Amino acid sequence: MSKQIRLGILTPSSNTALEPLTFQIVSSIPNVSVHFSRFPVTGISLSPKGLAQFDHSVIMPAAQLLAHAEVDMIGWSGTAAGWMGFEGDEKLCEAITKATGIPATTSVLALNKALDIFKIKKLGLVTPYLDDVQERIVKNYNAIGMEVTSETERHLRVVKNTDVALIGEDVLETLVGQVVEGGAEAVSTFCTNLIAAHKVELWEAKFGVPVLDTVTTVTWDMLRQCGVDTKAIKGWGRIFQEA
Numbered sequence: 001m002s003k004q005i006r007l008g009i010l011t012p013s014s015n016t017a018l019e020p021l022t023f024q025i026v027s028s029i030p031n032v033s034v035h036f037s038r039f040p041v042t043g044i045s046l047s048p049k050g051l052a053q054f055d056h057s058v059i060m061p062a063a064q065l066l067a068h069a070e071v072d073m074i075g076w077s078g079t080a081a082g083w084m085g086f087e088g089d090e091k092l093c094e095a096i097t098k099a100t101g102i103p104a105t106t107s108v109l110a111l112n113k114a115l116d117i118f119k120i121k122k123l124g125l126v127t128p129y130l131d132d133v134q135e136r137i138v139k140n141y142n143a144i145g146m147e148v149t150s151e152t153e154r155h156l157r158v159v160k161n162t163d164v165a166l167i168g169e170d171v172l173e174t175l176v177g178q179v180v181e182g183g184a185e186a187v188s189t190f191c192t193n194l195i196a197a198h199k200v201e202l203w204e205a206k207f208g209v210p211v212l213d214t215v216t217t218v219t220w221d222m223l224r225q226c227g228v229d230t231k232a233i234k235g236w237g238r239i240f241q242e243a
Contacts, residue, residue, distance in 0.1 A: 002031040005226050007219070008066030008102070009034060010059060010076040012041035014161040018077045018192045018215045025197065025219050025236050029228060035069050037062040043159045046083065046132050054080040056092055060099060067100035072226050075218040076106040077192045083129075083136035086112065086144070103225060107214040110221035111188055114212050115146065117243045122147045124184025124209075126175045128158040128167060128191050137190070151182030164193040172196050176203050176211065186210040192218075200237035210238050 007026070011018060019036055026032045039062040041053045052058075059076070066074050074096050081089040086108060093104040115123065123146050127134060134155040138148045154175040158164050172194065176187050186209050189196040197213040204211050220239050223230050233240040 005032045005228065006069060006071040007032065007034045007222050007226070008063075008069065008071030008074045009036045009218070010062050010066070010074065010078070011036045011038045012078055012161060012193070013038045014042050015077075015193045016162065016165045017195045021195070021197045021215045022077070022219055025216065025233060026223070028234065029223075029232055032223070032226075032228065035066060035071060037065045041078075041161060043161055044129055044133060045159055046130075046136070051084065054078075054084060054088075056095055059092065060095065063096045063100060063104075067102055071102060073222045074100070074102050074104040075110075075222045076104070077215060077218045079107055079127075079190055079192060079214050081106060081108040082127075082140060082190060083133050085140060105218060105221045105225065107192055107218040110217035111190075111212055111214060112144075113221060114210075114217055114239055114243050115186065118186055118210050120146070120186040120210070122152060122183055122185045124148075124176070124179030124182070124187035125153040125155075126172060126179060126187060126189050126194075127154075128156045128164045128194065130157050130159060131155070149182070152179045152184040154178055161193055164191060165195055167194060169195070169199055173199065173203065173206075177207060180207040180209055184209060186212060189213045197236065201235055204238055210242075212239060213237070
């Protein structure tokens with residue numbers, strides 16, 4: 001009998017997309033279960049209130065609750081490191097492991113691993129965020145040598161997180177197509193409240209590049225760190241088959 005593997009996912013309180021999508025992604029692996037813990041997030045901005053939502057002192061109690069379930073891995077299914085800095089997620093993972101003894105990863109750190117594996121130099125970013133938030137994300141990726149230009153980024157200027165989940169698949173598909181046309185070698189649908197992960201395989205076939213959704217990336221990284229053969233996951237994108 002295979003060992004039961006429990007994945008613990010840190011979830012923004014207003015997110016309505018990532019839980020059902022994550023359940024669907026792992027549904028073909030019978031010995032994997034997924035467990036969620038929320039902390040308050042209602043909108044995305046660079047205001048003091050918007051940034052304070054992601055202070056580690058706010059996130060850590062939710063991680064401690066996941067530890068009560070003796071999960072094998074903790075993943076932060078969120079993209080705040082995109083605008084707050086990748087080192088923030090590295091420090092968060094270190095803090096979680098120090099406090100709980102459980103290894104940790106995040107959507108953004110996992111995305112960056114996948115970009116390295118696929119040898120991507122020109123990234124397409126599709127997000128729901130405001131102009132200044134998007135500018136920070138682009139700047140942070142440019143700083144690590146990842147080319148993101150005005151031709152390979154699109155954003156929708158949405159603040160309220162519950163509104164993000166209302167963005168239609170047709171809108172997202174159009175934006176993915178535009179950044180590929182602009183020269184992107186891979187595209188990230190960069191927000192875990194976008195209902196996009198289930199469309200990744202279709203978009204990859206249509207546009208001919210890897211599509212790395214941030215609900216998907218953290219799930220992929222958690223599974224592989226737990227020793228799960230991700231090739232068993234069909235229909236959710238090249239990341240599970242090739243990375």
